[in-house]
Amino acid sequence: MTFGEILIAVYIFVLAVFVGFEVISKVPPTLHTPLMSGSNAISGITVVGALIASGKNDMNLTTILGCLAIVFATINVVGGYAVTDRMLKMFKKK
Amino acid sequence: MQENLINLSYLISAVLFIIGLKMMNSPKTARRGNFYSAFGMLIAICAALFEKGVVSYQFIIIGLVIGSAIGAFLAATVKMTQMPQMVGLLNGYGGLASTLVGIAEYARLYPNLSIYDTVTILSTIIIGAITFSGSVTAYGKLEGIVSGQPITYPLQKTLNLLQFFVIVCGSIFLVLHPENCIWFSVVVLVSFILGILLVLPIGGADMPVVVCLLNSYSGMAGCAAGFVLSNYCLIITGALVGASGIILTQIMCKAMNRSMTNVMFGAFGKVEAGSADKRQVTVQGYTPDDAVVVLESASLVIIVPGYGMAVAQAQNNTRELADLLEKKGAVVKYAIHPVAGRMPGHMNILLAEANVPYEKLYEMNDINSEFERADVALVIGANDVTNPAAKNNSKSPIYGMPILEVEKAKTVIFLKRSMAPGFAGIENELFLLPKTMMLFGDAKDTVVKLVNLLK
Numbered sequence: 001m002t003f004g005e006i007l008i009a010v011y012i013f014v015l016a017v018f019v020g021f022e023v024i025s026k027v028p029p030t031l032h033t034p035l036m037s038g039s040n041a042i043s044g045i046t047v048v049g050a051l052i053a054s055g056k057n058d059m060n061l062t063t064i065l066g067c068l069a070i071v072f073a074t075i076n077v078v079g080g081y082a083v084t085d086r087m088l089k090m091f092k093k094k
Numbered sequence: 095m096q097e098n099l100i101n102l103s104y105l106i107s108a109v110l111f112i113i114g115l116k117m118m119n120s121p122k123t124a125r126r127g128n129f130y131s132a133f134g135m136l137i138a139i140c141a142a143l144f145e146k147g148v149v150s151y152q153f154i155i156i157g158l159v160i161g162s163a164i165g166a167f168l169a170a171t172v173k174m175t176q177m178p179q180m181v182g183l184l185n186g187y188g189g190l191a192s193t194l195v196g197i198a199e200y201a202r203l204y205p206n207l208s209i210y211d212t213v214t215i216l217s218t219i220i221i222g223a224i225t226f227s228g229s230v231t232a233y234g235k236l237e238g239i240v241s242g243q244p245i246t247y248p249l250q251k252t253l254n255l256l257q258f259f260v261i262v263c264g265s266i267f268l269v270l271h272p273e274n275c276i277w278f279s280v281v282v283l284v285s286f287i288l289g290i291l292l293v294l295p296i297g298g299a300d301m302p303v304v305v306c307l308l309n310s311y312s313g314m315a316g317c318a319a320g321f322v323l324s325n326y327c328l329i330i331t332g333a334l335v336g337a338s339g340i341i342l343t344q345i346m347c348k349a350m351n352r353s354m355t356n357v358m359f360g361a362f363g364k365v366e367a368g369s370a371d372k373r374q375v376t377v378q379g380y381t382p383d384d385a386v387v388v389l390e391s392a393s394l395v396i397i398v399p400g401y402g403m404a405v406a407q408a409q410n411n412t413r414e415l416a417d418l419l420e421k422k423g424a425v426v427k428y429a430i431h432p433v434a435g436r437m438p439g440h441m442n443i444l445l446a447e448a449n450v451p452y453e454k455l456y457e458m459n460d461i462n463s464e465f466e467r468a469d470v471a472l473v474i475g476a477n478d479v480t481n482p483a484a485k486n487n488s489k490s491p492i493y494g495m496p497i498l499e500v501e502k503a504k505t506v507i508f509l510k511r512s513m514a515p516g517f518a519g520i521e522n523e524l525f526l527l528p529k530t531m532m533l534f535g536d537a538k539d540t541v542v543k544l545v546n547l548l549k
Contacts, residue, residue, distance in 0.1 A: 020337025074161020
């Protein structure tokens with residue numbers, strides 16, 4: 001990574017934080033629990049990192065750790081989205 | 095070419111995550127929003143499979159299948175009252191996954207790590223490990239495996255500071271000598287231990303704040319992993335989740351009128367419970383028959399549900415009671431305090447599960463002006479969030495906490511198991527007011543009695 005590339009990454013990070021604050025502060029308190037489980041599922045995006053780590057050709061420490069990481073991140077992703085859907089399904093009007 | 099397509103896919107998934115979160119601003123669109131967000135995740139996963147380093151798929155498939163099965167099982171079987179534990183645990187898994195990615199990346203690059211690599215990998219591992227062990231401890235406290243009481247011991251702060259010092263010094267050393275495996279292991283191990291020790295002294299009642307904060311950390315860990323892999327998708331989504339967790343943490347702290355430092359390091363419950371005012375008071379108990387007389391003639395009833403209602407499993411009976419009152423011509427509204435459940439918005443979920451329409455649930459600021467007009471404020475399993483001491487007794491441990499102003503209603507009907515004080519360990523002067531009717535007993539039994547009498 002050159003300094004320029006790092007700077008671009010930091011740019012994206014800072015702007016994303018602002019977007020996050022802007023979007024999340026508009027969520028009504030009634031939906032705060034689904035918001036938490038839903039954003040939780042999104043944080044399972046680490047699975048992308050895990051996939052890249054475990055897809056190497058030869059079996060070594062990296063691929064084993066990557067495989068374990070996939071398991072945990074997938075629990076996070078699938079569990080998070082499924083439970084959020086289960087909750088949101090319950091929200092009904094009169 | 096392929097690389098460009100992959101990056102484009104990551105961009106699309108990031109946009110879908112943001113749109114999904116944005117659609118969470120109304121219960122009408124939220125479910126579709128969650129679906130968009132899940133679709134975004136699918137795109138990101140597919141894109142990652144085409145990354146140029148990814149050539150072998152057997153480990154990937156094994157991991158995805160096992161993870162999906164466990165995740166789907168957890169989501170389908172968890173009870174709504176256990177939602178804080180569930181979110182806590184999932185946070186922890188996210189954190190652990192980030193840590194493992196960090197360690198895997200260290201192993202892959204070893205021993206040729208640049209300063210940038212070392213700094214980002216260490217950040218990922220440290221934040222991820224604290225998230226994991228902290229979340230598991232919070233899970234244990236919420237589930238009752240670990241004592242909900244704040245656990246304190248001599249030299250606690252010194253010990254925590256020492257560990258923090260070890261992590262910082264170890265990290266600095268590793269930046270200069272990244273090939274030193276022993277120090278690397280020490281930093282990883284101490285980070286795991288620190289997560290446990292930071293959560294142990296925090297009381298069970300404060301776990302909502304801890305879970306929110308750890309939610310933020312799990313995002314930050316993902317974000318750091320994004321810097322490790324120079325993956326913008328991870329950076330963006332990690333930042334979104336980080337922001338979300340911080341906002342919810344602030345909301346919870348404000349609702350309890352406490353600073354974050356006080357929650358994290360105060361060991362609040364332990365100190366205050368001992369100094370609680372133990373004067374003897376006699377409170378007159380009423381019967382459900384007395385209460386029904388008042389309820390039958392009421393035109394506006396505001397129900398104040400607390401976690402005690404959920405513990406007694408009285409949600410469905412409460413909704414039945416509300417239906418009956420509405421049939422008799424009364425308007426029924428629910429007043430939800432921000433800390434009514436065990437996590438933000440928890441009470442709303444518990445009531446939604448009992449088929450209470452979400453339009454009838456009102457936030458504290460919207461409903462407080464209506465108590466003056468209410469004939470009955472029906473408090474079920476709540477206590478501290480109604481205590482006027484928060485407004486008029488500067489010595490009270492909850493002084494300054496915003497409360498639901500039930501004392502303004504014409505009659506307050508209070509369903510309570512016994513005269514035991516609430517979480518904060520303090521008396522509620524509401525019990526002594528002439529307009530308050532105390533109904534002692536199990537919340538569910540009492541509500542069932544009221545329902546039968548109203549029929």
